Amino acid sequence: MRQGTLNTRYSILTMKWHNHRITAGVIVFAAVGNIIPAIAAVLGSTFPDRIEGKMGSEEQRKRHRKGSHWFVPYVLVAVALLFLASHKGVNSVSIDMVQDISLTLGAIYPVLIYLLAFFFIGALLHIAFDSICGKVPSLYPKKRFGIKLFKVGSTKEYALVFLVIAISGLVIWGQL
Numbered sequence: 564m565r566q567g568t569l570n571t572r573y574s575i576l577t578m579k580w581h582n583h584r585i586t587a588g589v590i591v592f593a594a595v596g597n598i599i600p601a602i603a604a605v606l607g608s609t610f611p612d613r614i615e616g617k618m619g620s621e622e623q624r625k626r627h628r629k630g631s632h633w634f635v636p637y638v639l640v641a642v643a644l645l646f647l648a649s650h651k652g653v654n655s656v657s658i659d660m661v662q663d664i665s666l667t668l669g670a671i672y673p674v675l676i677y678l679l680a681f682f683f684i685g686a687l688l689h690i691a692f693d694s695i696c697g698k699v700p701s702l703y704p705k706k707r708f709g710i711k712l713f714k715v716g717s718t719k720e721y722a723l724v725f726l727v728i729a730i731s732g733l734v735i736w737g738q739l
């Protein structure tokens with residue numbers, strides 16, 4: 564019962580976490596064609612909400628969509644990590660690469676740095692989707708921007724997720 568109350572209260576505050584996970588995963592998979600960075604993005608796709616504290620708590624609601632949802636640090640960190648990984652010779656991470664343990668061990672830090680970049684890209688996709696179902700901090704963090712295209716958990720939210728899957732699917736299909 565209590566859990567239900569928390570969930571209901573929390574669902575008013577953010578796009579559904581499973582939708583954040585699905586959209587981040589399919590977009591990154593379509594963009595880079597590899598499942599491993601897509602998994603890293605899925606893991607990062609709930610990060611901006613997670614760092615606000617316990618879901619539904621007073622504290623979390625006060626912090627919601629403030630500093631945790633400012634895109635600038637995520638962009639800077641993701642770009643810096645991608646540069647660093649690339650500088651160390653890692654520009655992609657595939658299943659084959661992970662299966663080849665000797666290769667992965669030889670490049671373990673750049674591989675982790677590369678995947679961490681995609682973790683933050685997942686967080687950025689979270690913020691992007693939040694900005695179309697409410698407001699998030701803009702470049703100047705005290706100003707907020709965003710549009711309310713749909714209500715959280717609504718049919719429109721699921722229609723958008725379906726559209727993202729369909730477009731990403733077409734991109735992946737085109738790459739085959």
Ligand SMILES: [Zn+2]
Nearest residue numbers: 577611612693
């Ligand atoms: Zn959020």
